[in-house]
Amino acid sequence: MRRNAGNRIPDGWQKTLLGAGLAVVPALAFAAEPEPKTFRDWMAGCDNLKSCAALSLPAEAADPVAYLRLERAAGPDMPAELTLRLRGDWKTPPRSVQLRLDGAPFPAGGKAMPAETDGDLLSLTFKPAEVTALIEAARKATKLAITAPQVSAEVSLSGSVAALLWIDEQQGRLNTTSALIRKGSGTSVPAAPALPVVIAKPASAALSEKDGKALAAALRKELKQRDPDGCEDDETLLSIDEAWTLDGTRSLVSLACSRGAYNVSHAFWMIERGDAKTAKPVVFPQGDGDAKNTLVNAEFDPKSGRINFFAKGRGIGDCGASGGYAWTGSAFVQTDLSLMGECRGIGSEDWITLYRSEIK
Structure with a gap:
């Protein structure tokens, strides 16, 4: 995806830009907290508890804005939680949406997925089996299409597998049964660090x-x-x-x-x-x-x-x-x-x- 320098905070956050029409960007010195990493059209990062999140990056000037957000806490028994967000100028917010992965209905059968609205934000939370199915499909699929009456949006899956693999690595899940991407027979996963x-x-x-x-x-x-x-x-x-x-x-x-x-x-x-x-x-x-x-x-x-x-x-x-x-x-x-x-x-x-x- 082409990056527009005007719509991206500079890497490193090392300069403060002042003046009319310019952002004030804090020069954050990430001694303890590394910056999030970008994987094509996805971004991922973890906190001091090894709780990690991955986000799809909407296309520039997208309307409505659509993105997936996966979050997973550290520890052997912590599940991955996946949410679809849609933000738009709704006259009547849709109560459900239909999803397709590269043209194929998702989940299988093509049933409409119920959604909740809060102002201009529509949210759809996936069930555990749907999270597993979508992650598996992302290995080959390139985009998730969202439709509803008078609504059409897309989420790129390019980079999603790499982002989730990186999260597995940060949480010590590689080659274990709880890995999102690189599964194995291992069962030992580090516990989350203590909360300060x-x-x-x-x-x-x-x-x-x-x-x-x-x-x-x-x-x-x-x-x-x-x-x-x-x-x-x-x-x-x-x-x-x-x-x-x-x-x-x-x-x-x-x-x-x-x-x-x-x-x-x-x-x-x-x-x-x-x-x-x-x-x-x-x-x-x-x-x-x-x-x-x-x-x-x-x-x-x-x-x-x-x-x-x-x-x-x-x-x-x-x-x-x-x-x-x-x-x-x-x-x-x-x-x-x-x-x-x-x-x-x-x-x-x-x-x-x-x-x-x-x-x-």
Whole structure:
């Protein structure tokens, strides 16, 4: 499939693009979480628990947008779950669809498959026997056709077998009875790693808007002396600045440092005893900028002690990165991370998860 550079996040996520009409792409340093891999018209990735997902990539400008999403948790007894998504501008959403694999009815007999709708999103969840049959058919079939009254769409199966084989490898299933692709007689499959637990601490007290703006202004003044070009300071950005008291001595300050068409870049700083001269950048494992203290479209919730971000690859939010961090009393620790490097109409709920944790 031909790739349109305008609809794909650059490999490596190593550059930040700012300006009207350009995405703000976080320069994520994937020390612990490798990027999803692309296999022709499919993409696959796994998180820190070895839970993996594979997605078909819709054709550019497809209408409706159609894709398959397979997800499987690690461990010997965990099944593969397969869902078909259709997103379109429905006047009356179809309640069922009919499927064909290279022209042959699927499943055998050609019965209509029931679907559920949620707004503009239609979902069809396959039964276990149907998942097995579709994976087996994908070895030879090239496309899955979807039809319903006034609806016609296709899903490419090119690369699906390679994507699922890669998942088998990541989960230690190759040549075992539970493998999706390369089955064997083996029965030993590694268990899933333990789920990290993060103990989040809320901010201890609230700063008034006046005091917060004053602290942010003092920080901007201090940073101008350190690096005059480090943070833009037009009135629109200044109005977004915020500050919070984390504990008896430390404050968290968020400065809006740059703005694009649909993204705002926020730099987070820690200040001791209200003195801007003590400011140190907060270090996020996947942060942007030289100090790794910048997140895109980020919000701090003082009640939960959590920062969430959603960096859009383009305005409709069908690609980019989303995730979060939690304040533990000593540092901000990563809690979750999801990515989608192809701008193809895939909603953020179906992006590839690369990191997850339990937050208490």
